[in-house]
Amino acid sequence: MPSADWQPLICGLKSLGVHMNQRQSSVDTRQPLPYANGWFAICFSHELKQGAVLALPFMGQELVVYRTRSGQVRTVDPYCPHLGAHLGHGGKVEGENLVCPFHGLAFNPEGHCIRTGIGQKPPCAKLPHKQARESNGVVLVWNSSGGYPPDWEIPELDTTGFSLPAYSRYDLAGYAQDMIENSADMLHFAWVHGFTDVAMSHQTDSSKMELNLSARWHGVPLHMHVTSHGLGYVLVKSQMPRFGVQVKTRGFATQTRPLEWTFRWSDIVRVAYLDRFPAILRKPAYALLIKLAHLWFVRVVSDDFPIWNNRRYVVDPKLIAGEGALMAYRRWASQFYPHEVEPQLDIRGAEQTAQKISAKLTE
Numbered sequence: 289m290p291s292a293d294w295q296p297l298i299c300g301l302k303s304l305g306v307h308m309n310q311r312q313s314s315v316d317t318r319q320p321l322p323y324a325n326g327w328f329a330i331c332f333s334h335e336l337k338q339g340a341v342l343a344l345p346f347m348g349q350e351l352v353v354y355r356t357r358s359g360q361v362r363t364v365d366p367y368c369p370h371l372g373a374h375l376g377h378g379g380k381v382e383g384e385n386l387v388c389p390f391h392g393l394a395f396n397p398e399g400h401c402i403r404t405g406i407g408q409k410p411p412c413a414k415l416p417h418k419q420a421r422e423s424n425g426v427v428l429v430w431n432s433s434g435g436y437p438p439d440w441e442i443p444e445l446d447t448t449g450f451s452l453p454a455y456s457r458y459d460l461a462g463y464a465q466d467m468i469e470n471s472a473d474m475l476h477f478a479w480v481h482g483f484t485d486v487a488m489s490h491q492t493d494s495s496k497m498e499l500n501l502s503a504r505w506h507g508v509p510l511h512m513h514v515t516s517h518g519l520g521y522v523l524v525k526s527q528m529p530r531f532g533v534q535v536k537t538r539g540f541a542t543q544t545r546p547l548e549w550t551f552r553w554s555d556i557v558r559v560a561y562l563d564r565f566p567a568i569l570r571k572p573a574y575a576l577l578i579k580l581a582h583l584w585f586v587r588v589v590s591d592d593f594p595i596w597n598n599r600r601y602v603v604d605p606k607l608i609a610g611e612g613a614l615m616a617y618r619r620w621a622s623q624f625y626p627h628e629v630e631p632q633l634d635i636r637g638a639e640q641t642a643q644k645i646s647a648k649l650t651e
Contacts, residue, residue, distance in 0.1 A: 318600045320546035321463055323347040324624040325432050326495070326518030327442050328464075329540035329552050332455055333425045336361065341386070343376025345544035347431050351418065352376040356384040362397055363420045363429050369401075369413040386415075425453060425554065426540060428520075433626040440495040442517050445536065449563070450556040451574035454582035457552045461597045464549035465621055467541035468516045470592055471499055471524070472617035475610050480591050483510070490613040492620045499613060519624050532560030535581050553589075557581040 330344050330353055341354040343366055352366045352375045366376050368388040373379075378389030385394040385402065392405015399415035419430035419438055424445045430438045470476065472490065477483040483503040490499045499514040513525045524537040540552040557578050562570050607615065 318462070318547060321465065321543075321601060322625050323431060323433065323543055324465065324519045324621075325434075325436075325626070326520050326624050327421070327428045327430055327438070328518075328520035328542040329426050329550075330363065330420075330429045330542065331427050332457070332552065332554075333422060333427060334455075336427060339381045341376060341379050341381060343374070345548075346429060347543055348545055350376070351429065352379065352386075353420075353427065354379075354381055354386055356381060356397060358384060360384070360397055361420050361422050361427055362386070362417060363427075364395070364399060364415040364417045368393060369415065370411065375415075424538065425455075426538070426552070428540075440517070442521055445523065445538065447536070447556055450534075450536065450558045451578040453554040453556050454578045455552070455554045456582070456586060457550065458593070459544075460549055460551055460593065461547055462549065462599060463547075463596075463601055464541035464543040464551075465519050466592075466596045466599070467539055467551060468497075468519060468522050469614065469617055469621070470596075471501075471514045471516070471522060472497075472613045473611070474501070474613055475608070476592075477501070477503060480595070481588055482506075488613050490616050492616060497617060497620050519621055533581075534558045534560075535585070537585060553585075555582045555585055 328346070330346055330351065331342065336342060336353060336355050338355050338357060338359065341352060343350055343352055350366050351363045353361065353363050355361055364375070364386070366374050368375055368390060370388065370393050371390060373388050373390035375386060375388060380387050380389070382394065385396050387394045387405075392403075393401050393410065393413070394403045394405075395415050396402050399417050401410040401413040401415075403410050421428045421430075421442070423442055424447070428442060472488075474486055474488040477486045483505055486501065486503040488499060488501045490497065492498075495518055497516045499512075499516075501512040501514065503510050503512075508528055508530055511527045511529070514522060515525075516522045520541055522539045522541075524535075524539065526535040526537065527533065535555055535557050537553060537555050541549055542552075543549045555578065557574065559573075559577060562573055565573070
């Protein structure tokens with residue numbers, strides 16, 4: 289990891305959206321978790337221009353993501369069913385169709401081969417694809433180990449009155465589920481991030497988990513409402529009432545390979561007292577404020593990176609008081625993993641420990 293002397297510069301680069309690779313370089317002997325089901329980010333919208341064709345890692349495989357002339361986003365298997373050419377290397381978009389670089393076979397948005405490059409009758413071939421959605425500047429892909437269609441969606445975010453977003457992306461080692469587990473780990477906010485007077489409540493509902501956190505940061509009251517939809521997306525609504533500041537942060541965690549994952553996030557900010565000013569003055573003010581807000585979040589969250597990069601998933605953790613939300617998270621999270629691997633995620637021992645701790649606290 290970089291030394292402390294370089295940290296301010298690195299944080300500044302990150303705040304401008306510079307991609308940082310934070311993976312460890314040593315041999316990793318940890319056991320990976322299985323790939324989870326649900327919606328997961330594969331790129332930001334601004335990375336996928338009209339007519340672009342990208343080959344991107346996703347859940348232990350590679351997908352080709354492209355945008356048609358009309359703006360539709362499609363995600364398909366990378367290899368042409370004709371003779372196996374890689375569509376992400378030399379493939380191109382013509383109108384609404386993806387064209388193979390080898391023999392010019394064209395595939396429509398539904399994946400059907402509709403023509404060949406030199407006029408022969410097209411083969412009865414179809415490109416396998418995954419469901420994709422575009423939401424508030426992020427392209428999301430549905431992953432299902434059983435091949436099931438989506439049974440829940442990620443809601444659109446209301447950005448009315450907020451700044452334009454700032455973006456960051458990091459390649460990390462370890463487990464994508466750490467992103468949301470981190471939000472449920474109340475005790476680490478004090479030890480790692482220096483928060484004081486930390487209090488947390490939680491509730492779960494099907495594919496959604498909500499956390500309410502209150503704390504002080506350098507004496508300033510801070511409130512966070514955290515909503516997780518599956519294991520790949522978290523929305524954090526932060527407020528500093530003393531300054532009239534609201535920040536909405538969207539975090540996206542995607543396992544790309546065993547023990548490798550990509551962490552993306554974006555922030556938008558709103559300051560109440562700026563509402564009284566005309567738009568011509570608000571725009572430059574928000575351009576500065578979003579950089580500062582994003583830089584603050586980068587500096588806070590990057591304190592977790594060395595831990596995420598090197599921690600091991602403990603199936604039966606030995607808990608201490610105050611970790612009820614964390615274990616509630618693990619119970620909720622287990623539903624998103626394939627049923628055939630659920631024994632690897634058995635948390636009954638941890639639940640019993642949590643119950644014992646709760647009983648002692650109420651004696």
